[in-house]
Amino acid sequence: MKPGLQKGQLIRWKDDRGFGFIQPADGSKEVFLHISELKDTNRRPVAGDTIYYYVVPEKGGKLRASKAYIESGTPNAVSSNSKGAFKTRSLSKVPVFKTILVSSIPLFGAVHFALTTTIVFPLILYAVMSLLTFGLYADDKSRAQKGKWRTPENTLHLFELTGGWFGGFIAQQTLHHKSSKSSYQAVFWTIVVIHYTLWLIWLLFGKSLLR
Known part of the structure; x- marks a missing residue:
């Protein structure tokens, strides 16, 4: 695991609003995750997913996930053909x-x-x-x-x-x-x-x- 890279479980996810919360593996404070911070993944997140992410502190002691990806997703770039196939499967x-x-x-x-x-x-x-x-x-x-x-x-x-x-x-x-x-x-x-x-x-x- 890269330095600073954290691991946790997505315990709540509001798909219609595009955000949720991660419970870090070490049991520390929950971390906010916005859909825009999920990078190079080929599917929508769901509660229970294992997420890798970097922590960004915010005002008021809140924590936000940055540069995150789903463990079962692809942390590397996904080809345009793969993305097209994913969209086709969704429409099917x-x-x-x-x-x-x-x-x-x-x-x-x-x-x-x-x-x-x-x-x-x-x-x-x-x-x-x-x-x-x-x-x-x-x-x-x-x-x-x-x-x-x-x-x-x-x-x-x-x-x-x-x-x-x-x-x-x-x-x-x-x-x-x-x-x-x-x-x-x-x-x-x-x-x-x-x-x-x-x-x-x-x-x-x-x-x-x-x-």
Whole structure:
């Protein structure tokens, strides 16, 4: 082990906020770890990981980890091909059954609406807003990892409400962003229920409403 390099276990990790705490192997005071200080690793940290790091003292006696890496990760530079493969594996983990289940009623409703009225705007809106919302999720996660100013949650919810909730759902499943924050999930699923309700109303009473 290099001089000054410490070893500890990640005992708490808040993935949606990009930080956690390390319990040093010698049993000393917990050390704060931000995602931006994890270098050259090929996966997200989880509680229980063994972390190697350097200690940086801060005001108030707090300790912060610097130049850290996960024991099971790769302490050397990871090639761009490896990073690309990792991203591909992450995207391949989309839960197909859950995705179909969540999107079935709104998608069927939007298709039925287009066939009945010849208006395809809802389908186009869903596609465009979902892509934009997915992009916002990805950007917000990148900002969290780098410790930059975050996208307000109300902005994410607004995009979801205006049709991007499906893109938000895919982002939560593939990027593991905002998926474990209960308060955020409560608002997100309320938005999904609103869309479901509107499309169910259309499917059940749409024809009579057009008369």
